[in-house]
Amino acid sequence: MRIAFTSTGKSWDSIIDSRFGRTEYIVIFDEETKTLELVDNSAVKNEAHGAGTATAQKMYEVKPDVLITGNGPGETAATALKNLNMKIYVDAHNLTLEQAYESYRNGALKEI
Amino acid sequence: MIKKENLKIAIASGKGGTGKTLLSTNLAAFLSERESTLLVDLDVEEPNDSLFIKGNLIRKTEQHKMIPQWDESKCTLCGECTKNCKFHAVVQMGKFIAVFKELCHSCYACSELCPAKALPMHPYKMGETAEYSYNNLKLIESRLMIGEEQAVPLIHKTHKLVEENFSNSIFQLFDCPPGTSCPVIAATENADFVILVTEPTPFGLHDLKLAVETMRKLHKPIGVVINRSGIGNDDVENYCKTEQIDILTKIPFDKNIASCYSKGELVYNKLESVKHSLNEILDSLKNKIPCQSLQGFETLKGI
Amino acid sequence: MKEIVVLSGKGGTGKTSITASLAVLAGSEAVVADCDVDAANMHLLMQPDFAVASQFYSGELAEINQNICTQCGLCSNVCRFDAIPFQNNKYTVNPLACEGCGYCQKVCPTEAISMKKRKSGYVYISNTKVNSTMVHARLDIGAENSGKLVAKVKSKAKELAEHQNKYFVIVDGSPGIGCPVVSSLSGASYVVLVTEPTVSGLHDLERIYSVIKRFRIKAGCIINKHDINPQKTEEIIEFLNRENIVHLVSIPYDIAFTEAMTQAKTIVETSSRISQKLIDAWNKIKEEAAKN
Numbered sequence: 210m211r212i213a214f215t216s217t218g219k220s221w222d223s224i225i226d227s228r229f230g231r232t233e234y235i236v237i238f239d240e241e242t243k244t245l246e247l248v249d250n251s252a253v254k255n256e257a258h259g260a261g262t263a264t265a266q267k268m269y270e271v272k273p274d275v276l277i278t279g280n281g282p283g284e285t286a287a288t289a290l291k292n293l294n295m296k297i298y299v300d301a302h303n304l305t306l307e308q309a310y311e312s313y314r315n316g317a318l319k320e321i
Numbered sequence: 322m323i324k325k326e327n328l329k330i331a332i333a334s335g336k337g338g339t340g341k342t343l344l345s346t347n348l349a350a351f352l353s354e355r356e357s358t359l360l361v362d363l364d365v366e367e368p369n370d371s372l373f374i375k376g377n378l379i380r381k382t383e384q385h386k387m388i389p390q391w392d393e394s395k396c397t398l399c400g401e402c403t404k405n406c407k408f409h410a411v412v413q414m415g416k417f418i419a420v421f422k423e424l425c426h427s428c429y430a431c432s433e434l435c436p437a438k439a440l441p442m443h444p445y446k447m448g449e450t451a452e453y454s455y456n457n458l459k460l461i462e463s464r465l466m467i468g469e470e471q472a473v474p475l476i477h478k479t480h481k482l483v484e485e486n487f488s489n490s491i492f493q494l495f496d497c498p499p500g501t502s503c504p505v506i507a508a509t510e511n512a513d514f515v516i517l518v519t520e521p522t523p524f525g526l527h528d529l530k531l532a533v534e535t536m537r538k539l540h541k542p543i544g545v546v547i548n549r550s551g552i553g554n555d556d557v558e559n560y561c562k563t564e565q566i567d568i569l570t571k572i573p574f575d576k577n578i579a580s581c582y583s584k585g586e587l588v589y590n591k592l593e594s595v596k597h598s599l600n601e602i603l604d605s606l607k608n609k610i611p612c613q614s615l616q617g618f619e620t621l622k623g624i
Numbered sequence: 625m626k627e628i629v630v631l632s633g634k635g636g637t638g639k640t641s642i643t644a645s646l647a648v649l650a651g652s653e654a655v656v657a658d659c660d661v662d663a664a665n666m667h668l669l670m671q672p673d674f675a676v677a678s679q680f681y682s683g684e685l686a687e688i689n690q691n692i693c694t695q696c697g698l699c700s701n702v703c704r705f706d707a708i709p710f711q712n713n714k715y716t717v718n719p720l721a722c723e724g725c726g727y728c729q730k731v732c733p734t735e736a737i738s739m740k741k742r743k744s745g746y747v748y749i750s751n752t753k754v755n756s757t758m759v760h761a762r763l764d765i766g767a768e769n770s771g772k773l774v775a776k777v778k779s780k781a782k783e784l785a786e787h788q789n790k791y792f793v794i795v796d797g798s799p800g801i802g803c804p805v806v807s808s809l810s811g812a813s814y815v816v817l818v819t820e821p822t823v824s825g826l827h828d829l830e831r832i833y834s835v836i837k838r839f840r841i842k843a844g845c846i847i848n849k850h851d852i853n854p855q856k857t858e859e860i861i862e863f864l865n866r867e868n869i870v871h872l873v874s875i876p877y878d879i880a881f882t883e884a885m886t887q888a889k890t891i892v893e894t895s896s897r898i899s900q901k902l903i904d905a906w907n908k909i910k911e912e913a914a915k916n
Contacts, residue, residue: 227840228810228811230810231810231811260810261421262409262410262412262419262421262424263409265412265414265419266412266414269414269415280839280840285419285420285421285422286419286421288419289412289414289417289419292414292415292416292417293414293415293417335663336635336636336663336665337634337635337636337799338634338635338636338637339635339636342824366799366800366801366802366831367633367634367799367800367801367824367827367828367831369634369823369824369827369828372823372824372827373823405726405727405730407683407684407724407725407726407739408725426723426725427704428704428705428723428725428727429702429704429727430702430725430726430727430730433702433727434727434730465801465802467801467831467834467835468835468838469802470771470802470803470806471802471803472800472802498800499635499662499663499799500662500663500769500799501662501663501763501765501766502662502763502766502767502768502769503766503767503768503769504769504802506720506766522882522885522886523668523885523886523888524640524665524668524885527663527665527668528663528665531663531765532663534765535765535766538720538765538766539720552879552882553882553885553886554886576852576877579822579849579852579877580852580853582822582824583820583821583822583823583825583852583853583856584822584823584853584856585822585823585824
């Protein structure tokens with residue numbers, strides 16, 4: 210499965226970005242190949258409106274199976290992503306991506 | 322002579338906190354002692370007038386904006402809607418069309434240009450308008466829902482409601498939001514005259530200049546009220562004189578005004594200085610606006 | 625790096641004066657962002673030098689080429705904003721009403737309408753009197769305050785803070801609860817709420833707080849002019865306790881604020897007794913923001 214994280218940095222020990230729309234990076238962990246893929250979301254940061262829209266669209270392009278984040282996408286984006294059969298987990302605030310992944314595996318994160 | 326049935330006065334300012342609400346509520350109550358008066362609170366993000374005009378609630382009306390709703394059964398996933406929306410409010414993601422309500426400007430482009438008619442427009446609640454009655458004074462307050470970001474559609478709806486239902490009020494006062502951007506433009510739309518409230522400080526002066534520039538662009542006749550007169554400096558007064566803008570009155574700084582205001586009380590019946598200022602405003606307006614209703618209005622003297 | 629956003633809900637509580645004071649106290653530890661872009665005031669106290677100015681574009685404006693226009697009126701019919709009136713025997717776009725949706729362009733049979741990028745204002749990068757960098761802006765009259773300019777100011781401030789290795793970004797936020805405020809809040813580490821003990825102040829504080837709650841950002845509150853109504857001050861403190869908002873400090877009403885302003889100074893640059901209150905507040909803010 211491919212797991213996407215909203216991340217403040219580029220590596221496995223970066224901290225989860227609490228935001229969805231204006232997240233710095235989207236880091237995708239492929240469970241099979243155990244590799245990390247990086248998507249830079251910085252172009253979206255400058256948007257006043259539509260940051261959530263733009264990031265949701267990026268998620269659509271990238272198509273992970275699971276999204277792990279902090280606050281979670283707003284209602285509309287969440288519905289759109291769930292329509293793509295994406296599972297969304299929230300409340301991974303202040304954890305490293307590695308810790309967040311562990312929490313997800315242990316069922317400690319909340320699914321929305 | 323303007324043979325109007327009513328007189329529309331907008332009360333605006335560049336800077337927040339100068340005393341728009343203080344003036345709007347007290348002037349409205351003062352005028353209503355003689356003629357039917359309407360006060361409209363268009364500061365829809367933070368409406369405060371109802372804290373001071375404690376009238377009876379007559380009615381609450383939900384206000385809606387129209388937004389597209391996706392009809393999956395008709396959609397051919399052609400993607401035209403995504404191309405047509407300039408606000409990123411309608412976005413196709415694979416087999417799903419997402420509509421981002423807060424971003425929608427209700428232009429109807431996606432809906433009317435959809436070849437399959439799969440995005441019909443539906444009403445979506447963005448605010449509420451409440452009507453209160455207090456003797457001869459009616460208060461219309463519009464309030465934007467928390468989470469809604471656009472003030473302008475609600476302001477327009479409120480103007481429409483006033484036009485349709487309250488045109489028989491002789492005096493119509495519009496308490497505007499602060500600033501100079503589009504909510505203020507929308508709020509002062511139909512005004513015959515705009516009163517700009519300021520304070521005699523550097524912030525007051527800076528923002529007054531912006532407000533004056535805005536009103537001149539809209540070709541609105543203006544007058545200035547200097548609130549908290551006595552503090553700060555003379556720069557605002559000098560600016561008005563240089564620009565030949567009438568100072569309708571100066572309300573002197575008085576901690577008692579702040580005290581009454583803090584409790585949600587009207588102040589003109591308690592402080593002679595404020596009543597005097599309201600009379601001065603009335604006198605100035607009489608000379609400025611050849612309106613029948615205004616000419617016949619006797620200035621109120623004494624407490 | 626911590627982003628501290630100062631908000632009030634209601635205008636006139638002293639938000640900008642207080643934000644400027646915090647910026648002066650932070651000195652060169654912070655980058656300052658004036659996001660109160662509709663009638664910005666902070667520069668009157670910070671004395672920025674307007675070193676770099678760049679034009680800001682937001683949205684689009686429709687333009688009709690009268691040479692190609694056949695005056696069929698379709699554009700005017702489809703426009704929901706009454707932005708294309710028929711005046712002086714032609715159809716022209718009213719820039720104050722046009723929202724840049726582009727519907728008119730799509731229906732014009734002769735392609736006489738083009739959408740042009742709309743110039744909405746300026747962004748400035750300055751050096752302040754306390755030798756810190758300040759990012760500020762000017763929004764043009766009648767421009768849409770969509771929050772995009774706010775976002776631009778903030779993101780520039782953050783970029784500069786990272787580049788200069790500054791620990792704080794101090795943001796003067798906008799009044800109200802609409803898009804500019806939401807834009808100021810995004811990415812904030814800590815919110816400072818400035819209020820006053822009046823019915824309006826408390827009413828607006830509650831409204832702005834319900835917006836902040838959605839963002840799950842920690843907040844602290846400064847009660848300004850607390851002595852004009854001690855009872856209301858108590859009510860505010862109760863509200864703060866209920867909502868777990870830290871009560872940072874209460875400041876008494878003091879004409880010294882205005883006197884300082886007329887000399888283009890923040891209160892902390894004078895010998896006023898108020899200065900110590902703001903120093904205490906700033907220390908508490910730093911402590912609270914670090915806790916995250």
